[in-house]
Amino acid sequence: MIIIGERINGMFKDIKEAVLNKDPEPIKEWAIKQEQAGAHYLDINTGPTVSKDEQPAVMEWLVTTAQSVSKLPVCIDSTNPIAIEAGLKVAKGKSMINSTTAEQAKMDIYMPMAAKYNAAIIGLAMNEKGVPKTADDRAALAMELVVNADMNGIPMTDLFIDPLALPCNVAQEHAPEVMAALRQIKMLASPAPMTTLGLSNVSQRCTNRPLINRTFMVMCMACGLDSAIVDANDDDLIDAAAAANILLNKDIYCDSYLKTFRQR
Amino acid sequence: MGLTGLDIFKQLPKTNCKECGQPTCLAFAMQIAAGKAGLDQCPHVSDAAKEALESASAPPVALVKIGTGDKEIQLGNETVLFRHDKRFEHPTAITISVCDTDDNIAGKVQEINKLVFDRVGMTFSVNMVAVCNCSGDADKFAAAVKTAQENTEYPLALMTEDVAAMEKALEIAGAKKPLIYAATAANYEAMTELAKKYECPLAVKGADLNELAELSEKVTALGWKQLILDSGAREVNKVLADQTQIRRQAINKRFRPFGYPTITFVTNDDPVQAVLDASVYIAKYAAIVVLNTADPADILPLITLRLNIYTDPQKPIAVEAKLYEVGEPGPDAPVFITTNFSLTYFCVAGDVEAARIPAYILPVDTDGTSVLTAWAAGKLTPESIYELMQKTGIEEKVNHKKLILPGGVAVLSGKLNEISGWEVLVGPRESAGIPSFLKQRWS
Numbered sequence: 001m002i003i004i005g006e007r008i009n010g011m012f013k014d015i016k017e018a019v020l021n022k023d024p025e026p027i028k029e030w031a032i033k034q035e036q037a038g039a040h041y042l043d044i045n046t047g048p049t050v051s052k053d054e055q056p057a058v059m060e061w062l063v064t065t066a067q068s069v070s071k072l073p074v075c076i077d078s079t080n081p082i083a084i085e086a087g088l089k090v091a092k093g094k095s096m097i098n099s100t101t102a103e104q105a106k107m108d109i110y111m112p113m114a115a116k117y118n119a120a121i122i123g124l125a126m127n128e129k130g131v132p133k134t135a136d137d138r139a140a141l142a143m144e145l146v147v148n149a150d151m152n153g154i155p156m157t158d159l160f161i162d163p164l165a166l167p168c169n170v171a172q173e174h175a176p177e178v179m180a181a182l183r184q185i186k187m188l189a190s191p192a193p194m195t196t197l198g199l200s201n202v203s204q205r206c207t208n209r210p211l212i213n214r215t216f217m218v219m220c221m222a223c224g225l226d227s228a229i230v231d232a233n234d235d236d237l238i239d240a241a242a243a244a245n246i247l248l249n250k251d252i253y254c255d256s257y258l259k260t261f262r263q264r
Numbered sequence: 265m266g267l268t269g270l271d272i273f274k275q276l277p278k279t280n281c282k283e284c285g286q287p288t289c290l291a292f293a294m295q296i297a298a299g300k301a302g303l304d305q306c307p308h309v310s311d312a313a314k315e316a317l318e319s320a321s322a323p324p325v326a327l328v329k330i331g332t333g334d335k336e337i338q339l340g341n342e343t344v345l346f347r348h349d350k351r352f353e354h355p356t357a358i359t360i361s362v363c364d365t366d367d368n369i370a371g372k373v374q375e376i377n378k379l380v381f382d383r384v385g386m387t388f389s390v391n392m393v394a395v396c397n398c399s400g401d402a403d404k405f406a407a408a409v410k411t412a413q414e415n416t417e418y419p420l421a422l423m424t425e426d427v428a429a430m431e432k433a434l435e436i437a438g439a440k441k442p443l444i445y446a447a448t449a450a451n452y453e454a455m456t457e458l459a460k461k462y463e464c465p466l467a468v469k470g471a472d473l474n475e476l477a478e479l480s481e482k483v484t485a486l487g488w489k490q491l492i493l494d495s496g497a498r499e500v501n502k503v504l505a506d507q508t509q510i511r512r513q514a515i516n517k518r519f520r521p522f523g524y525p526t527i528t529f530v531t532n533d534d535p536v537q538a539v540l541d542a543s544v545y546i547a548k549y550a551a552i553v554v555l556n557t558a559d560p561a562d563i564l565p566l567i568t569l570r571l572n573i574y575t576d577p578q579k580p581i582a583v584e585a586k587l588y589e590v591g592e593p594g595p596d597a598p599v600f601i602t603t604n605f606s607l608t609y610f611c612v613a614g615d616v617e618a619a620r621i622p623a624y625i626l627p628v629d630t631d632g633t634s635v636l637t638a639w640a641a642g643k644l645t646p647e648s649i650y651e652l653m654q655k656t657g658i659e660e661k662v663n664h665k666k667l668i669l670p671g672g673v674a675v676l677s678g679k680l681n682e683i684s685g686w687e688v689l690v691g692p693r694e695s696a697g698i699p700s701f702l703k704q705r706w707s
Contacts, residue, residue: 139294140290140291140294143269143270143273143290143293143294144290146269146270147290150270187268187297188297189268189269189270190270190271191516
């Protein structure tokens with residue numbers, strides 16, 4: 001299970017202020033904290049307060065600041081392709097692009113970019129018509145992503161398909177469809193494409209969010225979820241991921257499996 | 265795993281003509297992958313694409329048979345790279361070669377016939393005799409094949425690249441479905457004709473993996489698919505690399521030209537090195553390993569290794585439920601009760617040996633489960649223990665009436681004492697405690 005730490009995002013107040021004041025300390029602090037908690041990737045998002053023109057420079061600054069104290073690769077999170085490319089240029093290690101949709105115009109921009117920088121790429125199973133209702137429709141869009149990745153020479157192990165989780169208080173019927181879609185996505189190609197989820201979305205404005213998050217994550221892992229963008233400092237969630245890895249026979253059991261999971 | 269949507273899509277014409285009833289070729293590919301549509305619904309799909317898709321749904325490594333009757337060998341149908349993922353299906357056929365220049369072919373073949381061994385209560389043997397045309401003479405080869413066939417029940421491998429010699433040998437042995445070795449780049453058309461005529465499995469030999477793949481495709485194009493692959497490698501490191509590639513490409517990439525069992529040759533003159541090389545081939549995917557030794561001391565370790573590698577890891581391995589003696593136990597030797605799970609039995613046997621006191625061990629038949637598992641499943645009971653004691657006649661072997669029970673199942677001691685009349689000593693929980701237990705409690 002690949003844990004993508006969600007915390008360096010301008011949506012959070014401390015990060016937003018750090019970006020505005022050009023203060024590297026909160027960025028460094030969260031990079032270190034997430035790495036220690038067991039994250040494998042650091043998601044980097046400038047947040048909505050940064051104007052489109054400033055986004056590339058801010059992205060570049062965030063990536064270099066985070067990687068000045070952490071050896072983790074980054075998951076460059078933006079809707080602006082110029083900002084993403086600016087991040088890719090300075091990033092160390094195997095970066096991840098977050099994200100393209102299955103819209104042809106977007107795939108034509110991001111897929112060649114992933115190939116050029118040898119980056120992994122997150123593909124959202126949606127297009128200009130929005131988020132599909134059923135698992136079959138999600139899988140059909142996932143197939144578009146698979147075919148486009150293949151045409152661009154991106155190995156399936158670098159394509160992370162996100163079947164899109166919606167908040168369970170207002171879009172409750174989506175959760176089982178997401179799980180069914182995960183199973184189908186794993187059958188689309190051989191080797192199978194990877195899967196991911198913006199996990200915290202499932203519990204937006206719900207009671208006891210951590211419980212919903214980790215329960216859904218474990219259920220999705222059983223359906224073939226390989227990674228998730230999560231709160232890496234939610235210890236219960238990381239414990240659940242470690243336990244699920246054991247129960248899926250992905251990691252060999254040992255008594256110190258919780259510690260071992262965090263060290264890799 | 266069946267065909268994936270991407271595999272199918274790549275073979276479709278990509279016209280998006282909608283004649284299949286689906287909006288796009290991509291959607292049609294998804295429907296086929298889900299089993300909701302058939303390829304025949306697309307009017308524009310090419311024959312080559314049809315062939316590619318059909319053969320992709322066949323098993324990754326074809327099943328090939330050599331010989332007829334009781335001694336028929338089945339090879340292939342393998343599905344994994346590591347036995348712990350599932351299991352290895354068809355054990356490596358151990359093959360001993362004889363040369364047509366040998367003065368005493370009948371004698372050597374009879375030596376090969378004797379290579380039959382008892383292992384854990386079953387018999388295991390070599391599987392095939394290879395006759396080599398070392399002389400280069402067609403008549404001499406045919407005579408050698410005749411002698412070999414008259415002296416053994418095992419299937420034969422006919423080894424010559426000379427088509428005329430092969431034809432003569434097949435006139436004699438063709439009806440018994442020998443392995444034809446081998447089709448090469450130079451002779452494959454004629455060899456394939458012979459294989460088709462006699463319906464015999466055909467070995468295909470390339471100078472390297474590339475030539476092997478080409479040759480395999482050419483032979484299947486001529487309509488013969490009972491193939492055995494030889495990459496031409498003879499040094500152990502190269503054979504290991506080639507074997508790995510052939511199995512990997514066949515299973516992971518569905519590369520059809522490599523979707524057949526393989527043959528390997530042990531060429532080292534040093535017998536120790538030859539056995540070690542053959543061990544590598546048995547562990548790493550060889551369907552046939554050819555040796556030129558008939559020395560039982562060379563063959564027994566290979567038979568044993570083959571048995572071990574090809575056991576099903578999902579089934580517990582059991583030892584026979586009978587009376588075992590450690591050392592030369594006399595009438596006053598201690599008697600240990602355990603189960604017939606091989607891991608359990610060999611732990612106990614090893615620790616009893618370490619105690620340096622001759623003893624008897626009685627492993628109860630618990631379908632190969634451990635002491636606590638068998639106890640929980642009701643398979644290790646006072647009744648089942650007493651039954652084995654009676655069956656093995658332990659009462660006549662010893663002059664005392666004392667049993668030693670595993671410490672983990674101490675609760676059985678009372679009832680066992682009642683029904684058997686023997687005094688039941690509760691031993692240590694771990695067999696590692698047996699030596700000190702014997703020192704303190706047995707003398």
